[in-house]
Amino acid sequence: MEYEAVIGLEVHVQLDTNSKMFTRVGTGFGQPPNSLTDPVVLGLPGALPVMNEEAIEKSIKVGLLLDCKIAEVCKWDRKNYFYPDMPKNYQISQFDQPICEGGQVEIEMPGENPAKMGPHRMVELTRIHLEEDVGKLTHYEQDSLVDYNRAGCPLLEIVSEPDMHSPDEVFAYLTSLRNSLVAAGISACDMEKGQLRCDANISVRPKGETKLGTKVELKNLNTISGVRNGVEYEIRRQIRAIEEGTPIIQETRRWNPEQKYTTPMRTKEMAHDYRYFPDPDLMPVKIDPAWIDRVRKELPEKPFDKQRRYQKEMNLPYSITSALCGDHLLCAYFEEAAGLAKSAGKVANWVVNDLLRELSQANKVDDFAEKETMKTTPQSCPVSPQMLAELVNLIEDGKLTNNVAKELFPEMFTTGKSAAELAKEKGLDQQSDDSEIEGICAEAIANDPDAAEKFRGGKEGAINALKGAVMKASRGQANPKVVDETLRRLLS
């Protein structure tokens, strides 16, 4: 029998805000444990929450980016349960009046090959709500330690409809969501740092069946590929169970990324009764339409819209745009350089091939902390968009050959020197000096009378042998266009 998987995702995104969700204490990663705390974060007697406006604004922004309906009024509820990572033993969240409802995420499935665009579709969202994050527990043999630095950070939960059917769709969804959120400055979405976390609800049913199968919630999916692998495993496990006649029980399972299987965590019977009720310490939030309009004006272009624009308006090939559009910093760099250069297409090639290669080289450091502080971005790297534009223009103007430029680029990246500067230092400026080139060309014709004869006899291809000789003699520095013209003139 053929089966169909039905998957819905709950994605938690830490909003990048200056202060925590309900207090003035700052946010940050890698600070000394429990240093980002105050009476509110620690839930001391008498402490009260006060809403962070920036977190609301960022949530509105996400809602608009994902075409959600923004609530006129949203309110705060307490989700009650005991756990040591939660100082108050309740989490301030949104139960029945979330800040956003509906919405969709555009995804792209893999194409026939990497050079071909795959099919696009919309994944429907149920809702998005805002809540406060919990602390982080570290377990040791005898004790557990808790760090409340993360506790109280604004956390957005984006809940999709059960609208995905394969691990590839899940992967595409997370990738697209992450690209959009990063581009809009909502969050860095680094899964390693817990800035983006994901739980998957998975069920399986015979193909054609409309009723949903029994749902299993999968947790501990800590990387995007972990999500794909975990979901893939769980689908296979459920199909196998159905085929063996074992009933699927509604439960929460944990993905084990090392051993690559899922294990039960708790069943439905063990599920908490969260005793939600409106938080009496906080007033409902009325969201003024003027506020929404203002946020709307600040929305960045969506990554897929950008990609379509690059293809249509700049005639960039799909493979180049797909390499660019996953990274909004790269896009910003590209657009700045392209605006200064004579060929946007050439700039795109340089960005996607050479700049990306140098960046990944530069960021290849093992030490995690170092990686944090030293991370090189397109904007912080030594080759500015102006310098790349200059490089491309030198090639376009015949002042530098492509080969020489390729050689120079890594050095520009390490030294921060411009292409012109380096070429001059190395004596690699392209020769466009007609008399010098004419001399070399004449010599080449003299050295290969056979080729000259064939060309004169109408064999067009024979000129290539002569060109090769000229380039060789000039150590690659002769402008190919000038060489071509000169040879043809001398041979006519």
Next chain:
Amino acid sequence: MSSDSPIFKSATELSQDLQAGTVSSAEITQAMIDRIDAVDEKVHAFLHIDKEDALAQAKASDERRANGESLSPLDGVPVGMKDVIAVKNQPLTAASKILENYRSPYDATVVRKLKEAGAVVAGRLNLDEFAMGSSTENSAYGPTRNPWNLDCVPGGSSGGSSAAVAAREVPLTLGSDTGGSIRQPASLCGVVGMKPTYGMVSRYGLAAFASSLDQIGPFSTTVEDAALLLETISGHDSLDSTSYPTDVPSYSAELKISSEPKVLGLPKEFFGPGMDDEVRASIEQVIEYYRSIGYQTREVSLPTTDLSIPVYYVIATAEASSNLARYDGIRYTSRSERAENAIDVYAKSRGEGFGSEVKRRCILGAYALSSGYYDAYYLRAQKARTLIRQDFEKAFTEVDAILTPTSPTPAFKFGEKSDDPISMYLSDVYTISTNLAGLPGISVPCGFSNSGLPIGVQLIGKAFEESSLLQIAHAYDREHLHGRQAPNL
């Protein structure tokens, strides 16, 4: 002790004496400490008093005054705190074993305001554990006794705050009122106690019992003193989202302006059976007095009055069950030594740390919020609360304030109601609806029973019209000053 000792003076008198230079804050504070040493063994209003710190504050006040830098009329006047209001570096136990070793690292907003006004913030006052109770018998550190009769309760939950003022241990105190916890003990101890409009005084730094009902308010021996203390602690606070952005007039200055006679409402539902005869007689004298100075009285109806106790015990316990979840043995609360795993830490720390009334209310509240019962209890209670509020709104279209007894009886004996929670809950029958409606209410001493126990009258005002309510209360109090009578201790 001589009757011209500072301890027998009102805060307003002390303020005048300080300004006149006839007494220093150090003298007042020392007299207060001596009085505590002399009588608190009997009364047990104080859970803790940091004498050194109090005298240091007093000395600083005297220095300011000497330099002509006095901060406010309250500069140098001692104010005691119910042990649920956070004072930096002082204990905060909420009269619970679970907070036995906790000290607050920060000041409540009211405390910050008092310190900025130069007041000597001193003493931690007894209460029913986490402000749950009406007799102060639920304190884990032993009950407070009524200074008028040591066999009787002082009322609660702010029994320490009311008894300390009645016993002349401190001229002013702050308490908190969730269902009557300021007004009822004020009435039982023969002092003035006021619950402001919800949102008038910041709750930041008040260990929460029921967030939508709790308000901090003053205790004093006169309405004039209550006005002075209230104007110092009121006002919008950016740290409390439920605090109301409004200007605070000088209540004490407005008391001096002669006000027109007002219209008082007498809710017929409050004057039915269940009211003690002596209380009834005393209240009738108050009504007569108001009529004699030109006030009109009018019968009004608050038909949902009988809903207030059940509604209160659903909403207050539901909020409490969540508010008290933080006391878990993990961070700053006492951890059970018998705990062997994480669940144990919660169950045993809370089991050993909380008293039975706190446990009862947490269980009631958790039940009312649980899945399948929420709509029937919590949601219905909230709807009924709206009806209660609407009753008051309607009544206030006809009258300026509502007059009722504060408590159905004078102070009762220890143990009389402690085994019967329902009868204890009924002692708040006249005060609870005020909290549900968010309105200001004040209890003013209006005489004594034949056995010498104080009786109080309650006046309930319109939201955010504290000034008018205080004027009405003052019109009675300035001519009677029952609160100025001190018990023999």
